[in-house]
Amino acid sequence: MSEFTAPEVAKENIYWATIKNSRGLLITILLLAILPFIIALVDGQPFSELLSNDPGQSKFYQALMIEIFILAVYAISYDLIFGITGMISFGHAMFFGVGAYVTGIMFKSFGWSLLPTIGLVILAGIVNALIFGIVLPRVKGITWALVTLGIAEVFFIVIQSRELVDFAGAEIGLQGVTPPEYLNPVTERLRFYYLAMIFMILVYIFYKRFVNSPTGRVCIANRENENRAIMLGYNTFWYKLTALIISSVTAGLAGALHAIFHPIIRPDIAGLSFTIAALLMVLIGGVGTLSGALIGAATFRLLSFGLDRYLGGSSQIIIGIVYVGIVLYLPFGIVGTWNQRSVRRKEGREQLLRMFTGSKEKKQDENEE
Amino acid sequence: MNKISQWFRKNRTLIITLLVLTIVYLLALRGLEPKDQVLTTLRGFSMGAIIFIVAAGFSLIFGLMDVLNLAHGTLFMIGAYIGWTIIVRPDTAVDAITPIALLIAGFALLPLMDVLIERLNIPEKAARIWPWVGLILVIAILGYLLPKYPVTTWDVGSYESSPINYAFAAGQGTLVAPEPELFQGVSPVVGLGGILLGSFIAGATLAGFAHYRRYSRKEAKVIIDQGLPHTAIWISIITALIGIIFYFFNDPLSDFLLDLNNAWLFLIAILVSFVSIAGIGALMEVLLVRPLYATPIYNLLMTLGVSAIGIEFVRTIWGNPAFTMPRPSLFAGTGEGCPAESLADILANKCSTISILGGRIRTYNDVFVIIVGLFILITVWILLQRTRLGMIIRAGVQDSEMVEALSINVRRVFTLVFALGVGLAAMGGVIAAPSMGLSTNMGQVLLINALIALAIGGLTSYPGAAVGALIVGMLQQFIVKYGQIGIPLPFMEEAFKPTPPLVPASTVLLMVIILLIMPQGLFGRKE
Known part of the structure; x- marks a missing residue:
């Protein structure tokens, strides 16, 4: 192909272009969707047992993945105010905690059903953001x-x-929250898995859209240079408040999922350490890159899971060292560094291709971005 | 006259705020009995003093180098734990000196190794590989020998020999230190020599990594022919000697310290904890904080990580449960003549309490801590206002680039101030430990209080730190007191009793109100 194919791409079907541009996302969705079946296959468990939620390796790893999905939503909501809008918050765990506790208390003490509770969680999230926003100006x-x-x-x-x-x-924490029967994480885990997955994907798409919207662009401008944004005529307060509200509501919804999923809601999820966990996840993935928050959450959870399993008590020290190491040597995180090196990666891939084909000519790779 | 009215107009908000706070304080005093008035005020001062000791160092560091050192609370806690070890188990502290001194001896040689490696002209391939070999060697040697080194410690697992039990016995005066341990499986000569060798290789390895980094970046080190770094060699030799001497005089020294009066031990504990944490702080500044000055936000995240590591470190060594620290014997007398009625009584009987107006004041918590707080307040104030270093620090807070332009080595001042601030916090930890008790989250609690105090007083202002700490301490103690007796409110049947959660909540509320009125804090600079 010559270099003059650019106009042809522009003429391409717009839906096809969208799909092509979000190839990574689609592949991720597909992989996540078939993950329980893959684990069942590897473990030798028949699919019928999997579908009827019988205990097994797959069910265990589904739980781990659900935790990752919830953490990912939490981390991405932190990335919106920290990485995109450029506000450092040390109270983010409160957003999550409010969602979890509102859900738990409404289910347990007042016997509300799911939908009104979710409505209340959203309302509580907005109020929460307003409390944080009071002093913002x-x-x-x-x-x-x-x-x-x-x-x-x-x-x-x-x-x-x-x-x-x-x-x-x-x-001790909030115990004895009875989730609705159709969402019971024990008997209907596969359904819960897909619910959490779809929720995470929807939140990601929404955030991506928000960041690319005019409002989101002003949020980025606020991060880069607030005075300049003000000078250009934007009242940054409203934009910051919008970002806060969106972030708070999504974190609250993640908290609600957490409350339904876990048998005990521990107060730790509202403490400073949980905010630090969010910071860590965003930092591992890459600050200001939304997909980085998801990858960071997965890395964080798998890392602490693995370390806890093999090292027991001293795992926290290693997590701390990893944290300091990332700050010092990998300040852009996984996704940030990946994006930064995309040019060099392309060169490397072409070199690899030339090595195999032996030709000096540059070949166009199908998987190239 | 005009000037005064102008000053009033300029500081109107501040004066009104302070007036309102005073009125609230007086109103709060009115509701109490005379003895409670004195007691609660003293407790407020005492709490304020401890918060101030932490907040002062924090605000110095933040003001001078824009680093929000969130590890401050953790270092405060580690300081307290080191102090506890020296007071309750001096034999462990003496045991631990030797390996630490031997390790320092190796790392102190870093400048010498740097010069030597620079002169050796190693080929690139070798320069790339040998530091890794050295690293593996160091890990092997130290990993084998250090666990075998005989440090007589406690056992977190069993109650009999847990820190809790030792602390209790020390408070009762019935402490029996366990038998000193011996080298297991290796002869002392091999053990000591091995540790020393390992630390030398570690120093050389670090120098090798630095050398290769320069090499790969193609930046030649500017070699000024100044011969060998003599100071580093001397420091290394002296620390190594100290380590070996301490090894041979271990038992007599432990016995001496175990028999020593608790008050002297307390003094030693304060000094040792100050020095060691200041050393850790200096190391932290040079290794971790310095590369990140350009991006303050990453510095903040880094200190958070250090804080997490510190907490886990303490958890592994001293265990998770909280325990106490005995008061120095000067303030622990309970025999006859106590509680003291007059000053002569206190001096004669070393009473732990004084009775005033029918109430009892604890001499350590309510008097000594305040005196120490005031002493530190004045000392640091003099250091800042009357010395050359203080002048540089104050100028650096205003504009550190300008100070650098005036040919002052600001980086060295940064290291010094970081070490000083962190050391101050460690000192505060030892002083606070007898009244607060030791737990792994004591640092976090205090750090949050100090942050609130600084936000109230103004983040980079030294008098602001003092006033903010005082306000926070006072408010907390008054809420605690009113939680016991209740506040009679006109529109409520029963007296309103503030519950314990309201103690921190009230300070946060005050902080939010004050920040809404004065975004820079009471004494903060307007930007």
């Missing part, structure tokens, strides 16, 4: 981070208080 940067830390810490203490033990279960 006045304080910026580190001071705002401290305010969020303080607010989240208060929430963390309140849910652990003895006075609310009937509702929030103090420091």
